[in-house]
Amino acid sequence: MPIFCRAGIVPGLFCVVHLRYMSILESIGGPDDLRSLSVRELYRLAAEIRGLIVSTITANGGHLASNLGVVELTLALHRVFATPGDSIVWDVGHQCYTHKIITGRFEAFRHIRRSGGLSGFPKRAESVHDSFDTGHASTSISAALGLLAANARFRRTGSVIAVIGDGALTGGMAWEAMSHAGQLGLPLIVVLNDNTMSISRNVGALSSYLSRLSATARYQRLRRLLDRIILGVPYFGPRMHPLVLRLKRAVKAIFFKEGLFADLGFEYAGPIDGHNIQLLCQVLEDARSIHKPVVVHVVTKKGKGHIPAEKNPAAFHGVAPAVQPLPAMQTSDPLDPVEASVARKQTFTEAFGQAMLAAAATDDRVVAVVAAMASGTGLADFQRRYNSRLFDVGIAEEHAVTFAAGLAAGGLRPVVAIYSTFMQRTLDQVHHDVALPGLPVVFAVDRAGAVPDDGETHQGIYDIQAFRSVPGLTILAPASAAEVSQALGWALSAEGPTLIRYPKAACPAERPAFAEPFAAGRGVFVRKSEAAATVLFATSGALVDEALLASDICATEGVAADVYHLRFLKPLDTEYFEDIARRYRFVVIAEEGVLTGSVAADLAAAVRNDGRDTAGVAVTALAVGFSERPQSQARREELLAVAGLCAAGLAATALAAVSRSAVHESEATHVFAGNGA
Secondary structure, eight states, rough: OOOOOOGSSSSTTTTOOOGGGHHHHOOOOOOGGGGOOOOOHHHHHHHHHHHHHHHHHHHHHOOOHHTTTHHHHHHHHEEETTTTTTTESSSSSOOOOOHTTTOTTTTTGGGGTTTTTTSSSSSSSTTTTSSSSOTTOOOOHHHHHHHHHHHHTTTTTOOEEEEETGGGGGGGHHHHHHHHHHHHHOOOOOEEEEOSBBBSSSOOOOHHHHHHHHHHHHHHHHHHHHHHHHHTTTHHHHHHHHHHHHHHHHHHHHHHOOOOHHHTEEEEEEETTTTTTHHHHHHHHHHHTTSSSSEEEEEEETTOOHHHHHOOOOTSEOOOOOOSSSSOOOOSSOOHHHHTTTSSSSSSHHHHHHHHHHHHOOTOOOOOOOOSTTTTTHHHHHHHHHHGGGGEESSSSSHHHHHHHHHHTHHHHHHHHEHHHHGGGGGHHHHIIITTTOOOOOEEEEEEBOOSSSSHHHHBHHHHHHHHHHTTOEEEEOOSSHHHHHHHHHHHHHHSOOEEOOSBBBBOOOOOGGGGGOOOBBBBBEOOOOOOOOOEEOTTTTHHHHHHHHHHHHTTTTTEEEEEEEEEEEEEOHHHHHHHHHSEEEEEEEEEEETTOOOOHHHHHHHHHHBTTTTBBBEEEEEEEEEEEESSSSHHHHHHTTTOSHHHHHHHHHHHHHHHHHHHHHHHEEEEEEEHH
């Protein structure tokens, strides 16, 4: 019976491993067990692992296509190298699922990306086999070179391997590390996983260069055949081989332009079939034995073994979890998560994409800049309709910002769409190249605030503090799809730079206040009682919905609470806000970011210092937000609850403050009465 069913026959159904073959995977307690398997058994194991990944990620969500593409490569790496003595550094790390499964985490894998379960990325705290914590692109070669230099310093043996995709190789940091590695001459092994994809299809000159290298695969097969023939000649063969090798290099230099890696001081091997385990093991053994920096160019197929993912790897890069959680290893095929997610609300990302289409239709100066994430940032339709007005720079966020500065200086109105966690890389460029000259660049910062499932490396809770100090930068936090459109319109008409932040979440329902025009530094009341309310919830973005629900909870306890949406995180009309705050006894200011250095903390301090309500009683102002502690993988709702930013948490904060105040007033009245008697 075949290991995989033909998924294309029944649309929307995933394939699972035949249970007859489960014994191999269940017998793998660690990577050492791979060395006792035959090549045939390794391929069976690869099939089982693919089945486990498909069924688990269908249930939990996660990175599917990238992991299916590196199963054989991962098995070969662990068969040749012995972690943790040898170190494997995975660039980005979103393709490490096979690595986790065969390094003692098979049973735990069913809980990957869930709260309290395995991280979806390498994590040293999780296993000794994870040599470096990764989550952002283009970092592996730098980290691996550092590990290798440390090994040399302490006279430790052990190979160090950086596994980097052709998409991540577009990042400038990777080439800085390559240059340094060639200079040091340490025996770094760089495995270049070439699948012509990052998340979307790769772009740029480097992608074309690697494609040309891949076209020389026939040469590689001919070379290996010639080597076997020459070495097979008795006596003369081994003596002739070095001469023939030099001749081959001369011919290759003429006909095959593979000089880039050689010019940086690396030996080059490849391209080789990344799904041929036997060949992979042979080449990796050779790479380890030459004791020089070497690039092993491996060609793989993203989504390998799962027909829907092979046909559309971009759509299956990140898979949403199933509507109903499923067991990690199941005996029936789950629904396609793409179909399961049809009936849902519009997301902030989609709202931004629609707003960009509308803006581009009315202003031909509007252009978009993305860093290999046109689809992820909601700009796939924009790219199809205005292809010449979307610039995909590859995984090079720093370049994207300065490139956009040049576009703005040239008279265009660029919108740079980047996830919050990756915007951290661009602080220098935003400050120096955009803000100081006051250029009108718009930054659409997706995945801001609590980011579900991806864990510490992908949280968007640090961008406010990072960019709040940038001179002249306006920061907006829209609360609905209509406000996303309004915020974009505001930003495109501004004379200086603007940052618009929004979460990975569904847009809340529209409310009349969201249609009110934007006024610099000021927000709007989303709920305002006719009679004087006791509590004011002040917040921004998607937290407005949580504040409205918190207001409802307070009402059930007999406490009236209004809701004010800040809209602007910078600039802030602080005097205007303080005047509003004086109308209340209790002000709870919530921010979907780290509390240290936050807008919420500063506003609360200002209210506490200067605020007294209309009766002359000091206003109690409380700030609620995330601690500095990195947040591990969990659902968005769980993350908000941990920080007290969910509706229940905000209501509890307000009601506790009201209760404490009532107790203190009661005690003060009692003391006064006793003294008077």
